Amino acid sequence: MKPRSLMFTLYGEYIKYYGGEIWVGSLIELMKQFGISESSVRGALFRMVQNHLLEVRKVGKKSYYSATSKGRVDEGVNRVYATQNHIWDQQWRILTYSFPEEKREIRNKIRKELIWTGFGNLTNSTLVTPNPVEDQVTEMIKANGIEEYVFLFTSSSIVSHDNQSIIDIGWDLNLVRDEYQTFIDKFTPKFEELREKALNNTLKDEECFIEKTVLVHEYRKFLFQDPGFPRDLLPEGWIGIKARELFWNIHQLLSIPSIRYFESVFEGAPDCEIHIERDKAINPFGEIYI
Numbered sequence: 001m002k003p004r005s006l007m008f009t010l011y012g013e014y015i016k017y018y019g020g021e022i023w024v025g026s027l028i029e030l031m032k033q034f035g036i037s038e039s040s041v042r043g044a045l046f047r048m049v050q051n052h053l054l055e056v057r058k059v060g061k062k063s064y065y066s067a068t069s070k071g072r073v074d075e076g077v078n079r080v081y082a083t084q085n086h087i088w089d090q091q092w093r094i095l096t097y098s099f100p101e102e103k104r105e106i107r108n109k110i111r112k113e114l115i116w117t118g119f120g121n122l123t124n125s126t127l128v129t130p131n132p133v134e135d136q137v138t139e140m141i142k143a144n145g146i147e148e149y150v151f152l153f154t155s156s157s158i159v160s161h162d163n164q165s166i167i168d169i170g171w172d173l174n175l176v177r178d179e180y181q182t183f184i185d186k187f188t189p190k191f192e193e194l195r196e197k198a199l200n201n202t203l204k205d206e207e208c209f210i211e212k213t214v215l216v217h218e219y220r221k222f223l224f225q226d227p228g229f230p231r232d233l234l235p236e237g238w239i240g241i242k243a244r245e246l247f248w249n250i251h252q253l254l255s256i257p258s259i260r261y262f263e264s265v266f267e268g269a270p271d272c273e274i275h276i277e278r279d280k281a282i283n284p285f286g287e288i289y290i
Contacts, residue, residue, distance in 0.1 A: 001034050001035075001036070001214075001217060003031065003036050003040050003041055003043070003044035004044050004047070004048060004053075005217070006031060006034060006036065006213075006217065007027070007031075007044065007045075007048065007054075008220075009213060009216055009217045009220060010027070010030060010031070010213070011067045012080070012216075012220075013212075013213065013216050013281075014259075014262045014266075014281060015067075015266075016067070017276065017277040017278065017280055017281035018262075018263075018266055018268060018274060018276055018277075018281075019268050019269075019272065019274035019275055019276070020066050020067065021064050021065065021066040021268055021269055021272070022064065022065060022066075022266060022267070022268065023062055023063070023064055023267040023268070023269070024041075024042070024045065024062070024063045024064070024065060025062070025267065026265050026266050026267045027041060027045075027065065028041050028042075029265050030209075030262070030265055033206070033209065033210050033213075034210070034213070034214075045065060049065075051070075052068055052070050053067070053068060053070055054066065054067055054068060055067075055068050057269075059269050059270060059271050062269075064268070064269045079223055079228070080216070080219065080220055080223065080284075081284040081285050086230050086231065087230055087231060087232060088130055088229075088230035088231075088232040088233060089132065089230075090156055091130070091132075091154045091155070091156060092128055092129070092130055092154065092155050092156075092157075092158060092166070093119075093128065093129050093130070093131070093132075093133060093134060093137070093152065093153070093154055094122075094126065094127075094128050094152070094153045094154070094155060095114065095119065095126070095127045095128070095137065095150065095151070095152050095153075096125055096126045096127075096150070096151050096153075097110065097125055097146075097149050097150045097151070098125060098149055099146075099149050103146075103149065106144060106146065107149075109144075110140070110144065110146065110150070111127075113140060114127050114137070115127075115224075116223065116224060117129070117133055117136065117137070118131050118133065118227040118228050119170075119227075120166075120167075120169070120170020120171045120227060121169075121170055122166070122169055122170055127170075128166060128170055129227065130229060130230055130233055131227070131228060131229075131230070134152065134154070137152055138152065163233065167229075167233060171227055173235065175225070176222075176225050176226050176240070177235075177238075177239050177240075179221075179222070179225055180222070180226075180239045180240050180242075180243040181239060183218060183219065183222075183243050183246075183247075184239070184242060184243050184246060186218075187215065187218075187246055187247075187250060188246060190211070190250070191246060191249060191250050191253070194211060194250065194253055194254065195253060198253060203254075203257065204257075205257040205258065205260045205261040205264070206261050208254040208257035208258040208261065209254075209257075209258040209261040209262060211250075211254055211258075212250070212251060212254040212255065212258040213258070215247065215250050215251060215254070216251070219243075219247050222240075222243075226240055248285060251285075252283065255281075255282045255283065256282055259278065259281055259282055
């Protein structure tokens with residue numbers, strides 16, 4: 001676990017539900033559970049503030065850190081826990097761009113952002129997705145001031161290729177399937193072990209916090225791999241559904257004791273009223289999780 005990546009997990013899984021701000025001492029204590037030293041935590045915090053991913057404020061002699069909008073904590077959390085396998089509206093979203101060479105840095109940034117959002121590459125300058133992300137992409141275009149370089153279309157069909165051909169060109173679902181299988185192979189025996197401990201009342205809060213954080217940290221990687229296709233376009237018996245059910249089962253087994261441990265360590269700033277959403281922290285999936 002790298003400090004920066006782990007911080008995103010902690011902010012998205014816990015801190016956002018407790019006012020979004022945390023004392024640096026609490027953060028150091030939480031990250032110590034994963035073998036990360038205080039100096040590594042402070043170094044990562046400094047770099048993340050410099051990159052405008054976190055912001056810091058002092059209250060007395062203590063420093064408190066919160067995620068910025070650039071940190072995209074809420075967006076990542078929403079994608080991890082959102083309802084999966086929606087029905088396709090039969091629309092492709094097609095984005096094309098043409099940046100001058102002096103704009104290559106913003107071009108690379110936008111391309112990475114689009115892939116993270118679930119777009120697939122048709123050509124070097126054309127990306128496509130079947131998901132309804134028009135508002136999100138339009139906001140991204142405006143926020144970066146690149147309207148003159150980027151065009152976004154919708155289409156009910158692509159004349160030269162059928163839907164499966166587009167999927168085969170844009171994404172490697174076999175690779176995604178293999179990654180899901182690795183996740184299942186790793187966490188299925190872990191689930192059995194943790195469930196046995198829970199039945200025997202030997203599962204400690206601290207252990208639950210560590211195990212659930214590792215689980216979310218590992219599952220969060222699929223944000224960069226799985227495009228989140230509508231159910232109409234998924235292969236039959238898609239393994240991602242099984243992986244998500246396993247994720248939910250372990251998450252809910254560990255959720256309450258892990259929150260108890262987090263609350264025992266967490267300290268927010270004394271000068272602001274903390275709005276706690278404990279129920280959402282325990283079950284961020286809502287009533288329907290899949």
